[in-house]
Amino acid sequence: MFFINKIINILNLNNYNNNYYLKNKFNNILNSINLYDKKIINFDNKELKNKTIEFKKRIRSGENLDTIIVEAFSVVKEAVRRIYGIKYYDVQILGGLALNYGCVIEMSTGEGKTLTSVLPAYLNSLTGDGVHIVTINKYLAKRDFNSNKKIFNFLGLSVGLNISNINTFEKIKEYNNDIVYGTNNEFCFDYLKDNLVLNIKNKVQNKLNYVIIDEIDSILIDESITPLIISGKSIDDSTIYKNINKFIYLFDINNTLNNKFYKIDFLNKNIYYTSLGYNLIEYIIFNLKLINNKKKLYYKNNIIFIKYVTSLIKSYLFFKKNIDYIIKNNKIILIDQNTGRLCKNKRISDGIHQAIEAKENVKILEENINIASITFQNYFKLYKKISGMTGTAYTEKEEFKYIYGLNTIKIPSNKPLIRKDLNDIFFINEESKIKYIINDIKKCIKKNRPVLIGTISIEKSELISLYLKKNNIPHNLLNAKNYEIEAKIISKVGKPGNVTIATNIAGRGTDIILGGDYNLFNRNIWIKNNNIVKKSGGLYIIGTERFDSRRIDNQLIGRSGRQGDPGSSRFYLSLEDKLFSKIINNNIKNIINNIKDNKKFFIKNKFISKMIYNIQKSIEKKNFQLRKQILIYDNIFDIQRNIIYKIRNYILCNCIYNNMYKKFKLFFILKILKKYINKKSYNIDKLLIFIKKKFNINIKRKYKYVLYKNNIFSIKYIIFIINKKFNKFEKKINYRTLIIIIRNNLLKILDLIWINHINNINNLQQNIYLKIYANKDPYQEYMLNSFLLFNKMINKWKYKSIFKIFNIIKNI
Known part of the structure; x- marks a missing residue:
């Protein structure tokens, strides 16, 4: 009950009555699950496995997931207990419930997000529509796949791993599993590639039903506006x-x-x-x-x-x-x-x-040209239901709600957090700051306390490393240049007296264990090391600069104090930091003067931390506004992309001869007529020359006279004779072959013209701000011009496709 009440105080749901939503849904479900556990514990393995078959039958009979959620979660709990000997905490069950109901959950490092995700994944897979579990890198995807595969297989579900460098047949096989693990890039690229195929059998993705996104803030916030692009040479x-x-x-x-x-x-x-x-x-x-x-x-x-x-x-x-x-x-x-x-x-x-x-x-x-592109923002919005988890989401709750319609829930830790987050220290210059950091590191080493130093760049990490070398301090350096040995370095971070520098520890995906990784030592040595580190104060986090985002800072801080472990964190700042270059105000000037007046080289108080907090909040707000602005523009292009992909899918899946091909032929002929017969001119001579040249059609003399005199007759007759020419060539070809020719060319030319359109839209976006100088609204101008370009592109596609098809069939 404590956890439920704590969540109620944290959660802000504008569209629901908070108490009703949580007390009557999550609390009742949690109590019911714990009650059902007493019954399920008496099932033998076969009976437990058969529950999956039973659930699927009940869903096919018309039941929904809400009616089986209690039993399903309890079945997973019991399966995990039997396979791994692990008991779920109530906070993990609450996390699983929140994920099932399409929320973003914030769970601290080490609280068991991976196991939490198993609960909603199992439940939602029972519909047969598939579940995708998305992680930010291949290592995490493989790790979670391997650790959870035993659970799902035990319960009669199939699990796939979606990785790159496998052929289409293998991809289709992986996607046909009940639950599929993979990276955000891989799922997104597969979607784009599916919308470039010429044969429906080569599409690999099934329904985009339910997705659980690990490190959701990284994927849907940090990388949200960066498009994923399939490109070709220019x-x-x-x-x-x-x-x-x-x-x-x-x-x-x-x-x-x-x-x-x-x-x-x-x-x-x-x-x-x-x-x-x-x-x-x-x-x-x-x-x-x-x-x-x-x-x-x-x-x-x-x-x-x-x-x-x-x-x-x-x-x-x-x-x-x-x-x-x-x-x-x-x-x-x-x-x-x-x-x-x-x-x-x-x-x-x-x-x-x-x-x-x-x-x-x-x-x-x-330079590459865009063949296909989509942002993660717009890709994941294609799923029927989205949920996600991370250690740092709550600072972005407004954005999750505004952009994705997702509520954010802060899940309390199973054990109380005892980490001490100390006030920032502010220095007048970087040299003073680094010297002070080195001094603090020496104090930690004397106490056998491990230190993790977070830096914002390779350049800064190498500078700190240089100072440590000058002071003969052994250390490990983890940055983009030596990422290959990342797992090895991370496994040693928690060892007594160990010093590690990392450019950005966010999303590394590996818990830092006090005493070092269990696998590095025999049990007795590890217990001894673990006790040494705990007595020394736990892992000490040193932030050498603040990031623009509080969330990224929190990711670094969150590597210490896992599962009730001791630890502490502190940020060491200077006027030369990147963050301060963006904003110099009177508050900062007063601090500098205070340092000078008192002949100090540093100052520490709560005011500095509050000031930094406000600066970061201001930058975050501006970044959010920027992402909102980009989304507004991208949504227009997203509408066009969805139309094109629906057209492609229609061509791949349907008989297009009567529905599309005949209509396009008429459009093609009318387009030719419009060029020569319109309000401004009635140029039959040029029309007849064109028809002769392109279609090898000779108009009989008796009809020519009428064509010169009768406008309506001219139009009807030209339509008739060109259609007749088409029909003549079409009858020579096997119907199945004709459909393949039509389908392939409609798709190929659509793809080519779409590529050109993507680049036209990019150019339009880059230059749209110039409309401000003409006192015009850039957004309105962009919307108008982008749809004019789109309409022009569609007409061009119809005309060029039919022309191409005619030239092919006449030569068969």
Whole structure:
């Protein structure tokens, strides 16, 4: 009852009566499950397994999941007890209930999220519509698949693992399982690939029914607006990037405060040119002989040159070596800012990646063109029911509710949290800060206390490592450059006196155990180490800078104090930190003056922590507004993508000869007629020449006279003779072969024109802000122009498809 009341105090459900929703639903269900446990414990293994068959029959007979949830959860509890000897805590059951009812749950590190997810996964799989369990990386997907497979198999359910580098047949086999584990990237890519197939048998995904997303904040917040892209090669414009890069210095790149050529929007990573900026672009492009007249820069085919310049300027302003990317084997490899991992196969779109390559003087690869793309935001909204879990969700509850309609529940820990989160210490410069950190680390080592140092970049992690080496302090360094030994390093973090530096510990997926990983020692040694660390105060978390997001800070802090363990955390800050470069106000100036006046090199009090909290909250609010704004634009494109994918699916699954093909033929013929017979002209001569050239149709002399005189007759007759020509060729071909020709060409040309449309939409988005200068609403203009482009694309598809089909069938 304590846990239920605690959750009621935490949860804020605007659309429900809080007490009714929780007391009468979760509390009653939890009590009923615990009561049913007494009955289920007497079942033998066969009877327990047969409950799955019984549940499926009851669902087929018309029962819903609510009527069997008590029994189903109890069956899972008993299965886990028999297989692993583990007993579920009530807080895990509450977490499972919240997931089943489509909520986001916040559970602290070490509280058993993986086992919690088994409960709703089992229940929802009983419908036969499938359950997808999504994790952020392959390691976690394999780990959870292997650990939970025994439970599901014991209960008569099949489990699949969706990984890359397997063929279509194997993919289909994995997706046909009751429950499928995999990464967010893999599920998303499969969806995009499914909408590029030419044969329905090659589609791998089934229904998008129910999804449980692990580290949901990372996937649906941090990565939500970054589109996942299937790309193809474009033109080689490496020489243009190299040549323009020679002139970039003219833009006074290092002057970020009062640049006269552009205004910088650091939050949105964008720049806005002044009139001087546009003049300089004209000068550069003209001198490179890419245009022969400065004013021609703004012609439709030349405006691309502004994009080249913009991409290069952005590469200098917003993308820093060893912070946003590293150079390895003469290649630019991006660093995931949320996990600290390398993104080996990921490239930044819109020419930014090529610009970084030009800046760093490495080989410039061809820019990719988008063949298909979707954001995680829009992909996961395709599921019938979404739920998710993470150690840090509550700070983003507003966004989860607004964007996804998901309520966020904070699940209390099974044991009281005794970790001490200490006040921030503020230093006047970075050198003073690092010296103080080194001193604190030495104190911890003397007490055999393990230390985990969190940094925001590779550059900062290597700087701390350098100071530790100078002070002869042994340590492990975990960043994007040595991620291959990540599991090994993490397993040792909790050892007595161990010092570890990590660029971003968020989402590593491995609990840090006090004393070190169980598998490193025999039991007696581990118990001894565990006791030493607990007596020393537990794991000490050192944050060398605050992130923009409180949630990322909380992920670092949350690595200490798992399951009632002792521990503490503290952030050490300086005026030179990245966070403070974004906002300098009177409060910060007063702190600096206070330090100087008192001849101190640091200050610590609650006011600083509160001030930092407010700065982060302000940045988070701006980031949320940015994501909302991007979503508004992306939703328009999402509507268009869904229409295209529904059209593709219709073509793949239906008989298209009468429903689509005949209508398209009529559209094609009318399009030809409209060109020559319209309000402005009645040009029968040119129409007859066109028909002769394209369809090899000769109009008999007796009909020509009437065509010149009668408009209505002309239209009907032309429709009749072109249709007749089509029918003549169609009758020569086997009907099944004809359908394959029609289907394949409708799909192929739709795909080609859709690719062109994606890139047109991208260009429209990049330049839509210019409408502000014409006193027009950018969103309204974007919506209008994007649908005009879409309508034009659909008409183009109909016309080109029929033309292509005709040219194929006439030559068979």
